[in-house]
Amino acid sequence: MSHRTADGTPDRHGGAATDAREAPAKRVTHWIGGAAVPGASGRQGEVFDPATGAVAARVDLATPAEVDTAVAAAVAAFPAWRDASLTKRTQVLFRFRELMVAHRDELAALISAEHGKVRSDALGEVARGLEVVEFACGIPHLLKGGFSENVSTGVDSFSIRQPLGVVAGITPFNFPAMVPMWMFPVAIACGNAFVLKPSERDPSASLLMASLWRQAGLPDGVFNVVQGDKAAVDRLLEHADVRAVSFVGSTPIARYVYETGTRNGKRVQALGGAKNHMLVLPDADLDLVADAAVSAGFGSAGERCMAISVVLAVDPVGDELVAKIVERMARLTVGPGDDPDADMGPLVTRAHRDKVASYLDTAVTEGAKLVVDGRDTPVKGGASAAETPGFWLGPTLVDHVRPGSAVHRDEIFGPVLSVVRVASYTEGLEIINGTEYGNGTAVFTNDGGAARRFQNEVEVGMVGINVPIPVPMAYYSFGGWKASLFGDTHVHGTEGVHFYTRGKVVTSRWLDPGHGGVNLGFPTNG
Numbered sequence: 001m002s003h004r005t006a007d008g009t010p011d012r013h014g015g016a017a018t019d020a021r022e023a024p025a026k027r028v029t030h031w032i033g034g035a036a037v038p039g040a041s042g043r044q045g046e047v048f049d050p051a052t053g054a055v056a057a058r059v060d061l062a063t064p065a066e067v068d069t070a071v072a073a074a075v076a077a078f079p080a081w082r083d084a085s086l087t088k089r090t091q092v093l094f095r096f097r098e099l100m101v102a103h104r105d106e107l108a109a110l111i112s113a114e115h116g117k118v119r120s121d122a123l124g125e126v127a128r129g130l131e132v133v134e135f136a137c138g139i140p141h142l143l144k145g146g147f148s149e150n151v152s153t154g155v156d157s158f159s160i161r162q163p164l165g166v167v168a169g170i171t172p173f174n175f176p177a178m179v180p181m182w183m184f185p186v187a188i189a190c191g192n193a194f195v196l197k198p199s200e201r202d203p204s205a206s207l208l209m210a211s212l213w214r215q216a217g218l219p220d221g222v223f224n225v226v227q228g229d230k231a232a233v234d235r236l237l238e239h240a241d242v243r244a245v246s247f248v249g250s251t252p253i254a255r256y257v258y259e260t261g262t263r264n265g266k267r268v269q270a271l272g273g274a275k276n277h278m279l280v281l282p283d284a285d286l287d288l289v290a291d292a293a294v295s296a297g298f299g300s301a302g303e304r305c306m307a308i309s310v311v312l313a314v315d316p317v318g319d320e321l322v323a324k325i326v327e328r329m330a331r332l333t334v335g336p337g338d339d340p341d342a343d344m345g346p347l348v349t350r351a352h353r354d355k356v357a358s359y360l361d362t363a364v365t366e367g368a369k370l371v372v373d374g375r376d377t378p379v380k381g382g383a384s385a386a387e388t389p390g391f392w393l394g395p396t397l398v399d400h401v402r403p404g405s406a407v408h409r410d411e412i413f414g415p416v417l418s419v420v421r422v423a424s425y426t427e428g429l430e431i432i433n434g435t436e437y438g439n440g441t442a443v444f445t446n447d448g449g450a451a452r453r454f455q456n457e458v459e460v461g462m463v464g465i466n467v468p469i470p471v472p473m474a475y476y477s478f479g480g481w482k483a484s485l486f487g488d489t490h491v492h493g494t495e496g497v498h499f500y501t502r503g504k505v506v507t508s509r510w511l512d513p514g515h516g517g518v519n520l521g522f523p524t525n526g
Contacts, residue, residue, distance in 0.1 A: 026057035028203045030066065030227055031210040033073040034220025039066060045200045045229065050116035050346040050391045051336040057114075059203045062228035064235040067195075070224040071241050074166040074193035077221030082163050082191040086140040089189055095216035096185075097133045100126070100209075107208055111176055112337030114202035116345040116391070117300045119337060129181030131474035132492045136185035142497050143190065155509045161501035163191035164243040164267070168236045170257065172249045173199035173348050174303045174413075180206065182478065183246045186496040188222060195224045197236060201348050203227050237261045244499065246491060247271065248305070250411065251437070251483045258486035269499055270486040271479055273411040274439030277310045278468060279428045279454065281445040282317055288466070289444045290324035296442075296468035297417035298332065298395045301347050302356075305484075306440045306462070306469050310401070310408060311419045312428040318421045322371065322399055325417070329372055329395050335380030342380060346391040347414060353391040356414030363398045363407040363418075372397040374415055403431050411437070425450065433459045438481030442468050461485065 028047065030037045039060025047057040062070075081089075100107070108122035115122075145159040169183040176198060184194045198206040206225045213223045226232050236242055237260045244267040247257040251272035261268035278296070280289050289311075296308035313321050335342030347353040357375060364370050375386040377394020385392035393415060401408050401418040408418055422428045432441055442464035443454040451465045461480035464470030472478050472493070479490025489499045 028057055028059040028207065028227060030060060030062060030070065031207055031223075031225035032066075032070045032221075033077075033224070034214055036207065037069075039063075039227070041066065047114055047201065047203065048349060048391075049113060050348055053350065053390045057204070059200050059227050061200065062226045062232040062235075064231060067226050067228070067232050067235040067239065070195050070226045071166055071236075071239055073221040074195055074224055075241050077219055078163075078165055078193040081188075081193060081219055081222050084191070086143065089191065090137055090139060092217050093133065093137045093139070093185065093189055096213055096218070097130065097137065099212040099215055100130055100133065103208065103212060104130075107177055107205055109338070110204045110208060111202065112345070114204055115173060115176060115303075115348055116337050117303075118335075118342045118345050119340065121300050122337070125175055125178040128471070129175075129178035132181050133185045135474035135492065136189040139189035139497075142494070143501070151507070154511075155507060157505065157507045159503060159505045161190075161497070161503055163501055165192060166195065166241050167192045167244040167246070167500060168195045168197065168242050170197045170233055170236065170245065170247045170249070171199060173201035174300065174305070176202045176205040177209065179248050180209065182248075182491045182496075184223060186492055187246075187500040188218070190497060190500045192500055193222045193224075195226060195236065195242070197226050197228055197232050200227060200229055233257070234260070237266070238264050240264075242266060244268070245270075246499070248491075249273075254486050255483075267499065268487050269479075269489050269491060271305075271491065272439075272484050272486065273413075273437060274305045274307075274480065274484055275310065275409070275411050275435055275437045276306060276308050276440045276442075277312055277428075277432045277435070278308045278442045278444065279312045279314070279425070279432065280317055280321060281314050281425060281443065281447065281450060283446045284317070284444040285446065286317060286321050286324055289321060290328055292442070292444065292466075292468035293321075293325055293417060294328045294332070294395070298329075298344055298415045299469075301344055301393070302415040302417075303348065303413055304469075306471055307413075308442065308468050309412060309416065309418060311417065312422050312431060313419055314425060314428060315421065315423050318399075318419065322397070322419055325397060325419075326372060329397060332395055333380055334377055334385065334392065334394050339380060344395065344415065347393060348391065350391050352414070353393050356412055356416060357393055359407050359410070359412050359414075359416060360396060360398070363401065363405070366402060366405040366407065368401045368405070368407060368418070369399045370396075371399045403434075409435070425454075429454070429457060433457075436483045439484035440464070440470055440480065442466075442470065461490075 043061040111122040147158040247270040254270035254272035258270040337345040374394035374396035441460040477490035477493035477495035
């Protein structure tokens with residue numbers, strides 16, 4: 001939030017470069033042309049352990065020249081990979097998938113150490129990313145074109161989809177494995193070469209995945225990683241050899257990436273922020289609702305673009321629902337990500353934690369009731385969140401929030417759940433449709449007609465019916481509406497395949513048939 005990236009404005013991606021007081025042992029480098037490459041710029045950023053606040057590593061920050069080197073490696077690798085058979089590409093993808101499964105505990109540990117999310121959540125992130133890898137293993141079917149015989153006498157016509165060339169992904173801190181895996185498996189399966197710019201807040205997962213690609217047999221240069229900040233982002237957006245850019249982050253930065261990339265002639269999909277509402281109708285099962293609200297509001301410390309941050313309670317369920325939510329919140333354990341008993345970990349940086357906490361006083365000033373103050377939540381083995389070293393803020397509940405107030409309007413991106421009391425379905429729907437964002441939403445009801453009406457009338461890209469976090473499976477596509485998406489395609493699924501390829505229609509006529517030799521061998525691919 002108050003840390004900066006891309007265009008230098010506040011965002012959840014991470015912090016600007018800082019000068020280290022003393023460099024720790026671990027150094028996070030780039031991955032270019034199939035090998036780890038130390039940065040030469042001398043600029044580095046700090047990577048924190050969110051549970052303690054200590055600097056755990058230093059990450060190299062790329063110069064534009066180092067970005068150019070990565071893009072050049074991708075350019076050199078692209079022709080051979082483009083011409084590799086679909087069978088060859090699929091074999092590499094299957095091996096990568098098996099290696100990811102074998103190393104998922106190691107990957108989850110890196111995520112927990114640098115992001116702060118608990119181990120079970122980190123493993124879930126890896127599992128959801130692997131779904132996209134598995135989807136991409138079906139690329140021979142996904143790239144099938146169409147064929148029409150005799151569109152004119154002796155003339156046939158058919159369509160094919162071909163890779164773009166070098167493509168890039170710019171990804172956020174909150175899912176350092178899953179969001180990159182929304183992008184690069186599909187891009188690489190389609191025959192492209194890929195350059196990843198991960199968040200500098202938790203960069204180590206990117207290097208482990210790069211090494212696994214190499215072990216899987218992916219040719220050097222097809223997958224590259226440049227660590228960096230605004231300088232790296234801007235160079236990718238302007239580089240003439242980068243054909244497409246996929247981005248996930250906050251709305252101001254998504255808009256910047258989209259406008260800058262398209263101005264430089266690139267295909268861009270830029271997924272922005274969210275303020276997701278859960279509409280609770282009077283006939284809903286309130287125990288199910290309370291479970292869902294706590295799970296969707298406080299998982300990953302609320303640092304999810306699909307988190308439920310606003311509950312719209314239709315009269316008269318508000319008081320009963322709030323009581324049930326408070327009861328469940330009291331049973332949550334806040335602790336370090338590697339603690340198996342912890343339900344929720346810390347936030348990613350101190351600046352972000354302080355920004356999120358500032359909304360609690362703002363909410364009270366605006367007339368809301370602070371029912372549970374996360375600053376007072378005990379951290380396992382220690383004092384309250386406010387008094388414990390590290391970037392801690394416990395689950396927080398704010399009731400009687402006014403529509404349009406800051407705590408309702410802004411994407412807080414932390415463990416703050418707001419309850420807005422509404423008189424009817426219509427009032428709740430109007431609040432959802434009147435917000436800036438249109439990423440995710442949910443309705444809880446036992447009335448099928450009301451649910452069907454909601455899915456038709458709500459102006460949001462991903463809708464849950466009695467499902468609080470409606471993240472689509474890999475064979476569908478992920479993306480929102482309004483200020484939650486810039487560009488006209490969503491990530492992964494069939495829209496992802498179309499984003500990383502371009503169509504070509506061929507019309508052909510052969511005047512004389514050719515004659516081949518006799519071969520009794522069984523026909524094979526390759």
